[in-house]
Amino acid sequence: MRLRVSGEHTGNSYDLYSVMGEISIDNKLPNYHLLNSFIEALQEKDPNRVSILRKKISHQMGDQALVDISAVIAAFNAFPRMADATGIPLEEEKKKISEKMRAELKIDQLITT
């Protein structure tokens, strides 16, 4: 949801399907493919692939980017687990404003109780 808001702010339109893992050749997000490969390797805990991609990120985006990319991924290894382990629902406000996006991405079909 915040990705769409950020796009509205900057005037860019981002492909939200890429979040669900659909390969997006035309994604306008800078370094999208590199970020996507890195997060997948990190989530799979594949040290060799992480190492190769880490070097690419440092080279193309800089060390501070590597730190902040790793930090955001680290944080979002905590937030989802907190949400899912405590069973918190989506807030009503967020439900309303994300209705169209959730339908587009078919997210509600993936939720189990």
Added chain:
Amino acid sequence: MGHIFENAPVKIREELFNAIGLAHSKLGISGDWIFGSDRVKIMAEVRSSQRCRLCSDSKKAISPNSIIGNHDTITDLPSSWIDIIHRVTSDSGRLSKRWFSDSIKRGLSEYEFIEILSVCVQTIAIDVFALGIGAEIPPLPKSQSNKPNRRKTPEAKMGPGWVSTIDPKDADADFLDFYNNENHFYIRRSMTLLPNETRRLWKLLDNLYLDDPRIDELDGIERGISRAQMEFLAARASALLGCFY
């Protein structure tokens, strides 16, 4: 022990460096309900769960409940704790209310549940960060097992999820600032049953991500990536974990 990332291969911005160091050291100290020595065992169990056969088989199954067996453990923690640690680490996207209720029926208190969860997610976050930047996975912290005070939180009420939390309306004067900046999102509230523990947890999370996620862009905030890149990573990580909150 020095800072766990003092020899990190990249420079870590100062506030994040400090927040991670503090979080790691506090993980070994007794919390509100659990002794420091057991918190360190939880951390060890988080790491070992990646080699657990039951977790691996359950993850591949259509339903995690269809696989019966025992987790591979390396500690003497109670089996109800082990199941929480392993499931939260390996298959959090398929946790259910029934799973939570069964955990509580096995003699666990809500307070213990929240503290176990807090130690788990902080351990995971620190380890993911280490792997990301190319640092060694940090050693377990030294434990300090002073007696937990086990003070209950009478202002907490059931909801909005499966666990009791402090509604911002019921927060006492000492805790009101936790909900500053209209920070009333349920995720912020989700673990407030243990106010001290949740403050420590969020000190880490705020520095890994953002103090105030309502901002549209990163004007004046020191980050090496754009807001849109941050949100892509956030959403993609959540999706990979099967979380659609």
